[in-house]
Amino acid sequence: MAEAGTGRRRPALSEPEIIARYFAPLAKGAPEAFGLKDDAALLPFGGDSELVVTTDTVVQGSHFHASDAPDDIAYKALAVNVSDLTAKGAEPYCYLLSLVLPHADPSWLSGFSNGLGEAQEAFGCKLVGGDTTATDGPLCISLTALGRLPRGKMVPRGGAKAGEHLYVSGTIGDAALGLQLSEEPNLAQQWGLDEDQAAYLTGRYRRPAPPVALASILRDRASAALDISDGLLGDAAKLCEASGVGGEIQSHQLPLSRPARQALGADAGQLASIMTGGDDYQVLAAIPGAQREVFEAAAAGAGVEVRAIGRLTGADSGLNAVDESGARLQFKRLSYDHFA
Amino acid sequence: MAEAGTGRRRPALSEPEIIARYFAPLAKGAPEAFGLKDDAALLPFGGDSELVVTTDTVVQGSHFHASDAPDDIAYKALAVNVSDLTAKGAEPYCYLLSLVLPHADPSWLSGFSNGLGEAQEAFGCKLVGGDTTATDGPLCISLTALGRLPRGKMVPRGGAKAGEHLYVSGTIGDAALGLQLSEEPNLAQQWGLDEDQAAYLTGRYRRPAPPVALASILRDRASAALDISDGLLGDAAKLCEASGVGGEIQSHQLPLSRPARQALGADAGQLASIMTGGDDYQVLAAIPGAQREVFEAAAAGAGVEVRAIGRLTGADSGLNAVDESGARLQFKRLSYDHFA
Numbered sequence: 001m002a003e004a005g006t007g008r009r010r011p012a013l014s015e016p017e018i019i020a021r022y023f024a025p026l027a028k029g030a031p032e033a034f035g036l037k038d039d040a041a042l043l044p045f046g047g048d049s050e051l052v053v054t055t056d057t058v059v060q061g062s063h064f065h066a067s068d069a070p071d072d073i074a075y076k077a078l079a080v081n082v083s084d085l086t087a088k089g090a091e092p093y094c095y096l097l098s099l100v101l102p103h104a105d106p107s108w109l110s111g112f113s114n115g116l117g118e119a120q121e122a123f124g125c126k127l128v129g130g131d132t133t134a135t136d137g138p139l140c141i142s143l144t145a146l147g148r149l150p151r152g153k154m155v156p157r158g159g160a161k162a163g164e165h166l167y168v169s170g171t172i173g174d175a176a177l178g179l180q181l182s183e184e185p186n187l188a189q190q191w192g193l194d195e196d197q198a199a200y201l202t203g204r205y206r207r208p209a210p211p212v213a214l215a216s217i218l219r220d221r222a223s224a225a226l227d228i229s230d231g232l233l234g235d236a237a238k239l240c241e242a243s244g245v246g247g248e249i250q251s252h253q254l255p256l257s258r259p260a261r262q263a264l265g266a267d268a269g270q271l272a273s274i275m276t277g278g279d280d281y282q283v284l285a286a287i288p289g290a291q292r293e294v295f296e297a298a299a300a301g302a303g304v305e306v307r308a309i310g311r312l313t314g315a316d317s318g319l320n321a322v323d324e325s326g327a328r329l330q331f332k333r334l335s336y337d338h339f340a
Numbered sequence: 341m342a343e344a345g346t347g348r349r350r351p352a353l354s355e356p357e358i359i360a361r362y363f364a365p366l367a368k369g370a371p372e373a374f375g376l377k378d379d380a381a382l383l384p385f386g387g388d389s390e391l392v393v394t395t396d397t398v399v400q401g402s403h404f405h406a407s408d409a410p411d412d413i414a415y416k417a418l419a420v421n422v423s424d425l426t427a428k429g430a431e432p433y434c435y436l437l438s439l440v441l442p443h444a445d446p447s448w449l450s451g452f453s454n455g456l457g458e459a460q461e462a463f464g465c466k467l468v469g470g471d472t473t474a475t476d477g478p479l480c481i482s483l484t485a486l487g488r489l490p491r492g493k494m495v496p497r498g499g500a501k502a503g504e505h506l507y508v509s510g511t512i513g514d515a516a517l518g519l520q521l522s523e524e525p526n527l528a529q530q531w532g533l534d535e536d537q538a539a540y541l542t543g544r545y546r547r548p549a550p551p552v553a554l555a556s557i558l559r560d561r562a563s564a565a566l567d568i569s570d571g572l573l574g575d576a577a578k579l580c581e582a583s584g585v586g587g588e589i590q591s592h593q594l595p596l597s598r599p600a601r602q603a604l605g606a607d608a609g610q611l612a613s614i615m616t617g618g619d620d621y622q623v624l625a626a627i628p629g630a631q632r633e634v635f636e637a638a639a640a641g642a643g644v645e646v647r648a649i650g651r652l653t654g655a656d657s658g659l660n661a662v663d664e665s666g667a668r669l670q671f672k673r674l675s676y677d678h679f680a
Contacts, residue, residue, distance in 0.1 A: 013444040015472050022453035023437070023467060030466035032434060041436065041468035043486070044386030051383070051391075055484060056471050057438040063473075094372055096381065097363070098397040098438075098482040104353040106361075113362040126370035127363060128381035131396050132355050133403075137477025142438040144395060144484040146383070 037242055038157045039084045039226060045148060052090040052147040052154060056081045060138035065182065070108045071115025072206040073141065078119040080229065081145035083210035083281040087227040089155040089219030090147030092125035092212060099132045100140040123212055153219040158242030160224035160286035166247060166310040167295070169211040169283045171257040172232055176277025177270065178205030191266040197259035208281035213302040218285055221295040225285040231276040234335020235284055237319045243286070246317040249310040251275065252324040272331050275321060286312055377582055378497045379424045379566060385488060392430040392487040392494060396421045400478035405522065410448045411455025412546040413481065418459040420569065421485035423550035423621040427567040429495040429559030430487025432465035432552060439472045440480040463552055493559040498582030500564035500626030506587060506650040509551040509623045511597040512572055516617025517610065518545030531606040537599035548621035553642040558625055561635040565625040571616040574675020575624055577659045583626070586657035589650035591615065592664040612671045615661060626652055
């Protein structure tokens with residue numbers, strides 16, 4: 001046994017390492033799994049369709065606060081799964097819910113059920129199965145969502161090529177700022193936000209709004225996509241790694257909401273949380289040059305804002321973020337990792 | 341506000357009440373969901389097949405002990421889901437795993453991965469997707485399993501008719517006795533079990549063995565089925581309620597393992613845990629009289645023991661358990677309810 005203080009510290013495992021080392025071997029020989037390198041599995045479905053299946057869990061303390069309203073918690077649990085379907089180019093179809101509940105409180109359950117109902121309505125899918133279990137620990141909500149798309153049209157994570165353009169949907173960073181505001185309400189004053197602006201940002205943390213209308217456009221126009229859940233830069237790095245390319249993201253091109261611009265103006269250090277904080281649940285997509293015009297027009301027609309934020313490059317250059325002057329931006333970390 | 345001690349106690353909600361009240365409305369209009377009254381959803385699949393989708397979560401403290409070996413925990417998580425597929429008449433196809441982990445310990449993860457691998461091998465399915473999240477609370481493993489069967493052949497929970505025969509697969513009660521032994525090792529001596537017998541029973545708690553080979557036989561011969569997870573009597577009551585029938589189960593017909601017979605001989609009170617304790621993960625099926633012979637022969641051919649344990653009756657008589665003399669058996673509860 002090592003003496004206290006002299007033992008070699010066990011290295012922390014990152015989420016990708018855990019998956020690669022302990023779970024990818026279990027998916028060997030299953031073409032549906034893509035080696036667990038994508039956010040979803042792909043199965044045949046009736047007719048000329050395929051089924052995209054994805055699962056994401058939200059845990060009290062990590063993804064929401066115990067004090068958050070149950071309808072918001074429910075809404076978020078479905079939204080983060082629908083977000084994966086959207087990025088794959090699939091329309092939401094149905095979902096299964098596993099609820100690990102500290103206590104079966106009727107008013108909490110009623111709020112939770114209402115929030116799920118609102119999310120179903122917003123995203124166009126229904127509950128088809130589930131499981132309810134008691135726990136002494138924190139609330140966990142595990143959801144498996146199924147989406148449909150035409151055969152052969154799933155948008156992969158790894159299909160991007162050097163020279164293509166990186167686009168994001170919606171606005172970036174709102175949720176990461178909203179999370180800080182919900183933990184430290186005084187920040188609103190520091191950032192010069194009025195009540196509505198602060199509520200907008202916390203609302204984006206509590207109720208993500210994945211751009212479901214973009215799914216059919218992505219599957220026709222994008223060569224690669226994923227949803228931005230852990231942080232723009234980290235998720236962009238995943239897309240680049242899976243595609244064998246590098247990339248450059250221009251911070252001054254990021255689509256920011258008015259409250260986010262206000263916060264960033266008051267505290268330039270918030271650029272890090274905007275670019276690496278996560279919880280956006282917007283789409284990051286690689287669009288070939290020849291598709292840009294029609295992609296932008298189709299997105300506008302569907303009422304989804306999209307913005308080019310950079311280019312894909314050769315793999316050698318890695319993923320870089322640069323400011324307006326072309327200077328490289330350095331951040332402590334690229335994204336959120338549960339185990340880092 | 342009510343004064344301490346004078347407030348009306350809020351009635352506890354049972355799991356079926358939670359589902360009926362808060363979740364069934366969210367499945368309205370989704371024929372795939374069967375009103376959330378079954379253990380699975382049914383979706384179209386490629387060709388002439390359908391897909392059965394089920395989700396079950398195992399939580400530390402409820403379904404396993406923190407001290408259980410990680411390979412056993414993993415094995416059980418997959419087995420309890422495969423058990424639902426088997427009862428529906430579906431062959432295991434693939435699964436998604438959501439792991440909520442207190443700490444990313446390499447040796448624990450390695451054991452967990454090995455156990456999943458053994459279970460995959462035993463049940464014939466592969467991992468196709470998942471999610472890993474950190475938690476401050478207990479370990480939760482949420483699994484969504486998908487199974488395949490020919491179109492129109494899913495065995496429902498509610499298809500049984502009065503006069504049909506109730507069968508179970510395997511042996512009943514081993515796991516409920518094994519759970520007690522794992523919590524109170526002294527019971528082995530009280531029950532007169534040698535080390536191997538005690539290990540057999542705890543092994544049945546830790547590694548359920550759903551009779552996957554029975555799936556294709558059930559879909560041709562059974563009018564209704566479900567897996568026995570919460571307790572034989574409670575699960576039989578669910579089958580009866582869904583089918584609009586009553587039933588009678590004869591305790592002396594129950595298939596018991598030799599160690600279970602030994603324990604029951606030493607402590608007649610253990611009949612309650614055998615009949616209501618749960619964790620069997622065997623199948624309870626309704627078999628029409630005309631199908632009995634071929635059902636039994638086919639099960640024997642597949643190497644699965646099945647035993648007739650009673651009959652279905654008119655709905656008026658409810659579900660009853662009787663002993664050899666025909667006297668009714670009364671138990672405090674029919675099965676395990678997480679929230680009761």
